[in-house]
Amino acid sequence: MSDSTASHPIWSNRLTYILATTGAAVGLGNIWKFPYIAGENGGGAFVLMYLLCILLLGIPIMVAEVMLGRKGRANPVHAMLTQARSAGVSKGWSLIGIMGVAAGIMILMYYSVVAGWSLEYVFQSATSSYIGKSPTDVAAGFGVLAQDTTRQLIWHSAFISVTAFIVGLGVTRGIGNAVNILMPMLFMLLLLLLWYAYNNGEFMRGLTFMFSADFSKLTGASLLTAMGHAFFTLSLGMGTVMVYGSYMPESQSIPSASVTVAFLDTLIALVAGMAIFPLVFASGLEPGSGPGLLFETLPIAFSDMWGGAFFGTGFFVLVSIAALSSSISLIEPGIAWLEKLGITRIKATVGLALLCWIGGVASIYSADVFSTLDYLTANIMLPLGGLLIALFVGWRLGYTRVRKEITGVSNGLFNIWFVVLRFITPIGVIVVFYESIKGLFGA
Numbered sequence: 001m002s003d004s005t006a007s008h009p010i011w012s013n014r015l016t017y018i019l020a021t022t023g024a025a026v027g028l029g030n031i032w033k034f035p036y037i038a039g040e041n042g043g044g045a046f047v048l049m050y051l052l053c054i055l056l057l058g059i060p061i062m063v064a065e066v067m068l069g070r071k072g073r074a075n076p077v078h079a080m081l082t083q084a085r086s087a088g089v090s091k092g093w094s095l096i097g098i099m100g101v102a103a104g105i106m107i108l109m110y111y112s113v114v115a116g117w118s119l120e121y122v123f124q125s126a127t128s129s130y131i132g133k134s135p136t137d138v139a140a141g142f143g144v145l146a147q148d149t150t151r152q153l154i155w156h157s158a159f160i161s162v163t164a165f166i167v168g169l170g171v172t173r174g175i176g177n178a179v180n181i182l183m184p185m186l187f188m189l190l191l192l193l194l195w196y197a198y199n200n201g202e203f204m205r206g207l208t209f210m211f212s213a214d215f216s217k218l219t220g221a222s223l224l225t226a227m228g229h230a231f232f233t234l235s236l237g238m239g240t241v242m243v244y245g246s247y248m249p250e251s252q253s254i255p256s257a258s259v260t261v262a263f264l265d266t267l268i269a270l271v272a273g274m275a276i277f278p279l280v281f282a283s284g285l286e287p288g289s290g291p292g293l294l295f296e297t298l299p300i301a302f303s304d305m306w307g308g309a310f311f312g313t314g315f316f317v318l319v320s321i322a323a324l325s326s327s328i329s330l331i332e333p334g335i336a337w338l339e340k341l342g343i344t345r346i347k348a349t350v351g352l353a354l355l356c357w358i359g360g361v362a363s364i365y366s367a368d369v370f371s372t373l374d375y376l377t378a379n380i381m382l383p384l385g386g387l388l389i390a391l392f393v394g395w396r397l398g399y400t401r402v403r404k405e406i407t408g409v410s411n412g413l414f415n416i417w418f419v420v421l422r423f424i425t426p427i428g429v430i431v432v433f434y435e436s437i438k439g440l441f442g443a
């Protein structure tokens with residue numbers, strides 16, 4: 001990373017942008033959350049809806065959100081303020097930025113707890129504590145952890161501290177290099193696990209579960225979960241890709257960078273699912289067993305695998321690091337904003353990290369807090385942020401201003417994107433919101 005101006009840095013090259021944004025996107029959402037929510041929502045039809053949401057809502061919004069960041073060259077709140085001013089529309093649009101900052105903090109309040117579970121499994125793998133045990137005993141181990149608040153507290157505190165330490169130093173220098181090495185390693189380990197699942201799991205049953213669509217299982221609520229997850233997994237609607245986009249070199253093409261990030265993110269989620277479901281079926285677990293799914297199935301696989309302690313350690317280290325490159329991106333919009341308001345980076349970091357820590361403690365003690373934070377952010381705040389971004393870019397900024405910023409695509413492609421962003425994306429989000437509200441009232 002090099003400084004282009006004294007006040008606002010620019011990634012040193014295009015690849016760094018891709019890696020940092022992929023690092024933000026690929027995280028617990030792909031490896032922990034996707035398999036278990038796909039499991040809870042019946043598999044195939046849900047996966048298909050999720051893919052459709054990535055294509056019709058996620059990618060178009062990512063292009064728009066990154067563009068707002070790069071044009072604004074500032075944190076989400078100030079980037080929105082500048083652009084609302086230059087387009088001559090209400091300053092109220094900067095609420096998108098404020099809601100985003102809040103959503104990031106709220107997500108980190110439970111994300112850090114799950115990252116803590118992953119750290120616990122690094123420890124358990126490294127000390128071979130589940131190796132050689134029966135599948136039932138290994139699976140029960142997660143239940144023990146879920147009851148052990150002290151242990152969860154220690155790991156959650158450790159994870160928040162590391163996040164704060166890196167963010168306090170300034171994210172950009174270390175993270176680019178780290179993701180450069182770690183993302184390929186994560187992918188290699190996932191492939192290894194896929195190979196293991198292919199050989200030792202009920203692979204075809206897993207695939208069938210993931211890819212054969214039974215639409216009768218699809219409810220308004222599961223549609224909302226699929227849409228919310230598309231936003232969550234791509235880190236959209238809350239200013240993360242806006243901040244990262246604000247560091248993007250001028251010459252980089254926003255659409256091709258966004259498609260690359262979305263493609264990698266989706267691929268990693270699908271591979272994770274294809275590795276995990278065959279193991280779920282082979283070990284007699286339920287795909288809908290909830291947030292513990294990853295932490296029950298993988299240790300079962302590693303417990304009787306050659307070199308299981310080694311691979312298990314490696315895998316959970318990488319899950320933890322994938323979580324770390326995302327957690328940094330969750331807190332960064334808030335810190336960048338506070339800094340602009342004149343608060344030092346260190347003070348901003350300590351303050352926000354403390355807030356996240358307190359929220360995390362609440363999530364550990366109450367499963368309701370945990371799931372409410374998850375539901376509110378993923379299913380409401382991020383899609384709402386995305387909807388407002390689509391409306392702002394599609395209807396308020398004006399065609400010419402937007403066209404100038406979106407380079408590297410033909411007029412034809414640009415026009416298709418712009419029409420999708422103006423009509424399909426907002427209508428899509430609104431229809432899903434409507435369907436899920438209708439479902440709530442049993443209509």
Ligand code: PFF
Nearest residue numbers: 025027028029232233235240
């Ligand atoms: N995309 C991350 C994941 O899938 O784990 C989570 C996340 C990071 C969501 C950053 C939102 C965000 F701004």
